Amino acid sequence: MMNRFLDTMWGQANALFTPFRRRRWVDLLLVAAAFGMLYGLILLGHQWTAIQRPVLAMDLSPWALPKYTFFSMMRGLAAYLLSFFFTLVYAYWAAKDARSERLLVPLLDILQSIPVMTFIVPLMLALVAAFPHSNVGIELTAIIAIFTGQAWNMTFSLYHSLKSVPAELHEAATVYRFNWWQRFRWVELPFATTGLAWNSMMSMAGGWFFLMLVEAFKLGDKDFRVPGLGSYMSMAVERSDVRAQLWAVAAMILMIVLLDQVLWRPIVVWAQRFRIEDTMQVADSQSWFLNLIRGSRLIRRWDRWRAKQRRLRQHRKPVKKLVVVDLSVDKAAHAAPWLSLVALVFLTGFLILGGFGIFHLLHQLPSGAWWTLLKAAGLTLSRVMASILIGLCWTLPAGLAIGLSQRLSRIFQPIVQVAASFPAPMLFPVVVAILASMKIGLGWGSIVLMLLGTQWYILFNVIAGASAIPSDLREVGTAFGFSRWQRFRNLYLPAIFPYLVTGCLTAAGGAWNASIVSEYYNISGPTLQTFGLGAIVSQAGESRNFPLLAASTLVLAATVVLFNRLVWKPLYQIAETRYSLSK
């Protein structure tokens, strides 16, 4: 009796919870997220079309932060979309047309080494002039500036993937008569997906780096700030509101973690299905968010609806006659070379014109300036190298310790990932204050500022390398009783060498980029600066001295490209041949 009573009661009470147990709440969450998104977008629309004000007013209360964070996130994502389409077009073009490839690949190399300052100043002036009555120009500039921090390495990744599709996969596609689109969708893009997913994650981090510079951009007396996390931070620094600064840092970390969990991790996990077998045994990682989404009914219904639509379309389509042999079907393949040639001619023409323009600009520069620029380049180069050396000093032992222990790497890997994505310039105000109290000028201090942003790349790679050392090689060390130093010299260092080179290369790129904000600091108080190429670029940009901006950018790009060719590339070669564990 009692039992039956309990059963009925309990059963009914239980039934109340079934929607939750069946995870209806996932659908609820999705709907809520969609509405939140919509509201945010409406706000964003207002911001875009609002009349340009002379000075940006911002609310420094923490309650305003979600809105600003959303704005920044949307800018980052819009820039990412732009990067993605740029990558598809540019990389495909470079990989498919040998003639264009010879121009496009070096051009990408150069674009990669141009600092954001050089892009942002002329862009801002041009776009604001184009949209004088609204914020569209400023917003677009912000997005494009973030784009310049994201796009290049994604493009390189896709280009290299497209070039390394195994010959047999291509032959099969040819024999079975895939047209160019089918080949791209079914063969090339899937092949490139794994690399593209990882690089997208990296790119996004690169995009955040200049968030503060981009969102809180001022040219002389003109205020080009846009509401967002970066401008919130700079405003907080300006008013020395420590509490607001802390809130901003917290919001930034939250945004990075959120994007990582909700966007990148699911994408990386999903991309695993595209990995080629036997390469890169990534442990089958999981994403709670992806599992959640897969459990959602709304999504499943949407999938079913789409499948039905597709079937309907198939039926409505008049049945094509059985195509027996039609070798000329691929009209696109015949048109492509022409299209590519025309585009190439246009691009070359554009570059030549641009070259003349720059040449003209450079002509206005006094000849003594070149010598100054070279000296500045030498100085900044030594700062970059110093920051990497200092970074190596602590990341090498720390990274080895973390990577060699499974327990530690489980704990630290995500933390390091977040730290690497966190835009270091947001911490600059604090560090500059500490440096000032220690009476260290920006000449040495800028090395510390560079280090702040770039050390994580090295650490990240050292950890990855250390955890990839085969256990049998480590057992040899144990079995023959190697001392700590012997183990480091004969095993760890050679084994992680390829990773180390990658890490240092990325770090050097980051440090060069960071030089424009770390040698020239103008966020709070009087502008601090020291002699160096980054400072010259920043200063020239801010004072709209275009000849000097062009010249300093040229010297910077040339130094970076030359250094890559002469130092990093040979090191890479050695890493690939002599220290590769996979061969």
Place this chain on the structure above:
Amino acid sequence: MIHATDATHEVICELKGIQKSFQRDTGHPLRVLEDINLDIRANEVVCLIGPSGCGKSTILRIFAGLIQPTKGRTYYHGKKMEGLNPGVAIVFQNFALYPWMTVESNVRTVLQAQGLDDEIIKAKAHRAIQLVGLEGFEEAYPRELSGGMKQRVGMARALSVDPEILFMDEPFSHVDALTAEGLRAEILDIWDDAERNPSSILMVSHDIKEVAYMADRIVVLSANPGRLRTIVENPLPRPRDMRSPEFLRLVDQLHDIITSTELPDVEVTAPAPSLLADLVEPLPPAPSSDILGLLEYLETQGGTADLFQVAAATHVTFEKILASVKGAEMLDFVDTPKRQVLLTPLGQRFVRANMDDRKDIWKAQLLELRLFRLVQELLELHHGELKADELLAELQQRLPMENSEQTFETLVTWGRFGELFAYREERGVLTPE
């Protein structure tokens, strides 16, 4: 159904006077095929066999229209062929499956590419999957499957498009022996159905037994550059029994033919070095360790053995044994009357010597070869540091029509063992020991 070749068997594809060279990075083109004339007729199985570098796979790709020949013409049903061969599907050596697609989508994708209707695609994919016995595996991903199962997917994909000729490029070389035996029989069963495509099969192989089992006509090629040596008609009735005496006799006969093209008793194929003072001897792909192994083996066999028994007993491919024997013969360690390999007195002395003496003998024998004397001279000329690129360029000059990279690789292992020179790979230089 009898698949004898008679006059009524119509020619499907034909190659006439094909020559093919590949452009190499180093400049000199590498000639891989020379004067190939070959046809594929209706209702037959043709197999291509020959040593590595004879261009078997290149011939298959020219037939398929994947590669354009440097010279010569390709015909399909009597008409000159431009671009792809319309009647062909290929089964690849490394399967060439798309790892991100399930078994079924791998098959469906190629049908979709033909612009077929959805219902037809479904039916055709289903039939092809059924035909190769993959039912139940439709939703599996290639990485979950064994080599044999993967190749079944490759076969299903090829058969789904109903090809007139099925091309197979060493289809069973990454499949274990037992599975391969089953697959061969199955593919012949499918082919045997006269009502349905494929009408003919062209297969590239390096396995003599496989060729004898499958083929109506066996095309024997020789290497450097690839030439057509002979075409052997296979008289055995189907189904064939791999253990029957007639079958074994045919295999034996094929062995003889291949040996006589590779190790002629009278030296005819190699360019006569005495006539042209600056020509050197090309080396076979036989590292010193392989030659050492062969000599040791011969010693255990009392100094003499049958070439094919060596291959059978050591489980090394016949191709590799041939290369080692060729190398050992160049160094005067063995002699090859017909299919016998026997240790020469020098060879015996070498095997029985200790390591130091072995190296001395090896070195002395190397210096008998014009090639190694050349390397020594070059080393002196360059003051003890010879760049590998320079040596390669030199070899290309002096080894026309040969794959000089391969000779270089063998040269390095032989020279290292003989302590004639050291080779530093990362710097790409040879230095004297």
